[in-house]
Amino acid sequence: MTSTAASFTTKELMATFISHQVRDGERVAVGAGLHVPRAGILLAHMLRCPNVRLYLAMTFTNLIKEPKMEPFYTTYDIRPTKWAEAYVFHEDFQEKPRFISDTFVVGGLQIDKFGNSNLIGVGKDFKHLTFRGPGAVGTTSMAHYVDRYYLFVQSHDKRIFVDKCDFISTVGWGQGGADSRKKLGIPGGGPVYCITPLCVMDFEEKSKHMRLYSVHPGVTVQQVVENTGFELIIPSNVPETPAPTDEELRTLRERIDLEGMLRK
Amino acid sequence: MTSTAASFTTKELMATFISHQVRDGERVAVGAGLHVPRAGILLAHMLRCPNVRLYLAMTFTNLIKEPKMEPFYTTYDIRPTKWAEAYVFHEDFQEKPRFISDTFVVGGLQIDKFGNSNLIGVGKDFKHLTFRGPGAVGTTSMAHYVDRYYLFVQSHDKRIFVDKCDFISTVGWGQGGADSRKKLGIPGGGPVYCITPLCVMDFEEKSKHMRLYSVHPGVTVQQVVENTGFELIIPSNVPETPAPTDEELRTLRERIDLEGMLRK
């Protein structure tokens, strides 16, 4: 069976876009719970990046010899340790965040126009939030130290994309400006892209204000604008997010996403 | 063969005294290079303290089932790892010094009247020392954190026992006084005894000035005074350092010090 590029899901498209962000030889943390970034990172590994060091369920491994991925969905599951080349004690992450990952994927209850994001909660008063979030997990520290990171959300609406986050758990480009991270005294390359089910956004070079980068097939610029709670920079020409190649789709479906989580 | 209490060496006497400082159930670091404290700690373990956790060549172990100790003289030797119940990564010591040892033995090129000690070097100018010492190893940190520690030297003369150390690598009772450690903002019980080939000294309760505690058999108070470079507190009654019992001597000679390092 061969897949044709004409038929793919938005999740497969997003996974493929994410796969192109991985560089060979890097350390890459694979968040078990997020199917799309997980599939994207594994796709990069299988097709272009045989030397990435995958951080997975608190182990390091390399999976290029795995013909098909058995499913794993959780951080704590012991079953993926069967692939381990090394065990990581969880507290070691704090000894050297860059030994866990060179890049990272960060989600958010809220994301603002400078790519700051919020996993703490929504509301004006921390002691009486209208919606209490799960917490930052390790995103604050990882996003601080990594070479660059990616924002990823599973829906695109005005509750998520807000002018100003109620709370910031992960700094993107702070108050804006290319030197905004430097002014805060923090290293790292900050967020590069924000990937949503409608589009990909990047950050304008000088202001670091979020900008539309590409729209997914079938999505209009207008749709993105209407579902974003801040003024997005819209270039004169907005391309379509590149479709997966046949090989990418085939690899996703036949080696990585056997259970079809991205096809639902 | 049974040893008689009448015949023992000064090293055996010192080792026995040290053995009585160990408390069952503690963690106790065994400095491989110092034969006398090592033998003392093992003696305590074999006779009275079956539950001490011995830190030895970067492992933890318990040796009560060892009929006879094979010799080991160095910190780095892999051979004692055959006894290990756990490996310690050396940097873990800095994560929690008290998980290495509850008590410690500290030596010194110089020791002053308040039990401060110096392993850095002798001289007025750090950049042009008259005698450069080996360095503090881990003594600064261990002596800071442990419940209590012991000073131990292999000779007793005025070069070692000075009014004021040229440099302090390990704080004893600072500038003197029972609250001297508290004033410096440091925890731990400080030095309890100073054990030398001539005598045992302790610290007077209020001033924390060094005081003669006991003299070894055959040593006079006068001898101690003449070989000490500061004014020592001499109580009206100075007992003799208690001799090893037959059982202690037998255990030392037949189970611990098979090579006779303490009999030389």
Add this chain to the structure above:
Amino acid sequence: MISERKSLVIDESTAGGMIRDGMTIAIGGFINSSHPMVLVRQIIQRGIKNLTVVGAASGGPDLDLLIAAGCIKKLVTTYMGAEHFCPITPFFRTAAQRGELEIFECDEGMFYCALRAAAQGLPSTPWKAGLGTSFPEVNPEIKVYSDPITGEPVLAIPAIVPDLAIIYAAHSDAYGNVQHIGTGFGDRAMWRAAKRTIAQVERVIPNEEVRKNPLATSLYGVDAVLRAPYGAHPFAGPGYYIEDGIHIREFIAAGNAYAKNNDRRPFEEYLQKYILSPKTHEDYLEVVGIRRLVSLHEH
């Protein structure tokens, strides 16, 4: 003259008796794995209150259960969810939104800073990540200051010293040499930070077994050992069983009834059935049933 080494193995009730009102307790594991559930149930059965709980770096429904039972005054946490079972645990969310729970808000980096400071006997340790975020605002215990050498801004994360760490592991010998199967998550950091540690284990193994692989000894010396087969249930016991998804969903559903409809009855039923009625761990296992337990295999 030589006495034998003293066994540190204690029973469930003695272990439970080491936990007291108002203590700071660190609870090992990670999300849906490796929580010492016999001791967690002891806390609830004994009606222990006002605990400061240091949850695993990423917390889970074990902590939600303690919140539901009213045992926790203050929670140190970076994440309160159950991954695929539930994105945010319901009792935590409700208590937090109502201001009923003190929260030491932090991320995993800051979390380990606080534990490391405790282990090192330091008042605080520095961390850079968090500058420019809301953490110093929502957690006033965290201070921004200037590094004394370079002058650059740094966060000071205060030491959190658990009075007691309760840790689940696969094995220990009778003398408190503990060996995990798998990585052991952040359990070592809790053990180092705490004043005392109880290890709850699947099996007490001979000392000779420990000595066969000293590198596997994860906690070299805990203060007490509690043997409890299936003792992490309903969570995973790595190397022995996976999590009991049916049971966890049952608890989450009870929580959702409370969070969404303010209906505590399903939780009260859960509490009665699994925690208050069973007097011992063995009673609990009987309620769960051996068929369920043996179905939780790993392959």
Add this chain to the structure above:
Amino acid sequence: MISERKSLVIDESTAGGMIRDGMTIAIGGFINSSHPMVLVRQIIQRGIKNLTVVGAASGGPDLDLLIAAGCIKKLVTTYMGAEHFCPITPFFRTAAQRGELEIFECDEGMFYCALRAAAQGLPSTPWKAGLGTSFPEVNPEIKVYSDPITGEPVLAIPAIVPDLAIIYAAHSDAYGNVQHIGTGFGDRAMWRAAKRTIAQVERVIPNEEVRKNPLATSLYGVDAVLRAPYGAHPFAGPGYYIEDGIHIREFIAAGNAYAKNNDRRPFEEYLQKYILSPKTHEDYLEVVGIRRLVSLHEH
């Protein structure tokens, strides 16, 4: 389309080429064990100068050799001896007394603070031990300050970031998964602190062997691997050979001739014989001789 994983195994000369004048180099091991001596000899053979050397927490004659050969400008150390072979190494003692060597004086606690700060990307980390001592006086890089939360006095130990760590270990696979035999001393801390790491190993083993015991992987990812059997000689290679006491005493005797009589000739002879004349590690092993090497067994 899948390319194979890339081997990180390099040869002696390529490895030596990674070390440059003026770098900060961390050298693994402990006293008379586990120093990457092929790389240490490369430093001398290449005439590399002005190094800042972070010796093992407790240093040894490996560093004394580099001092003797004039490679070190500044030394980070807590102890410079060779245990039963020599209480204080002679070239260190002489250079220090003459003020010819910059010394970052510290104890082991402070030493790991400096490495941890480097790994954590922090300007400094705090430490309490050392208050009331001469360390802040003899090492002005260490500052006393007040903890930002409690106000109590603390020492700030500055980060020391090695440009390169050179580490000796028993094994690595071709992809830089390193496994030590024994504890690995403080090698993990050096690897975490350094920008890059070369592992010098006795054997390159198959990846499948590494996967049999992932808990034994001590350094999960180094940048280059140099295979060199007997590569720690004259020091111990844990699991393979003990230290060569005869050889170490020969070096110490040469050092003592210099320290006591200002006579450098015995050292120059040592240098010529063991380091400058042999062009490769294999040449060195021939000079030492196979009989000596195989005599260094552990039992």
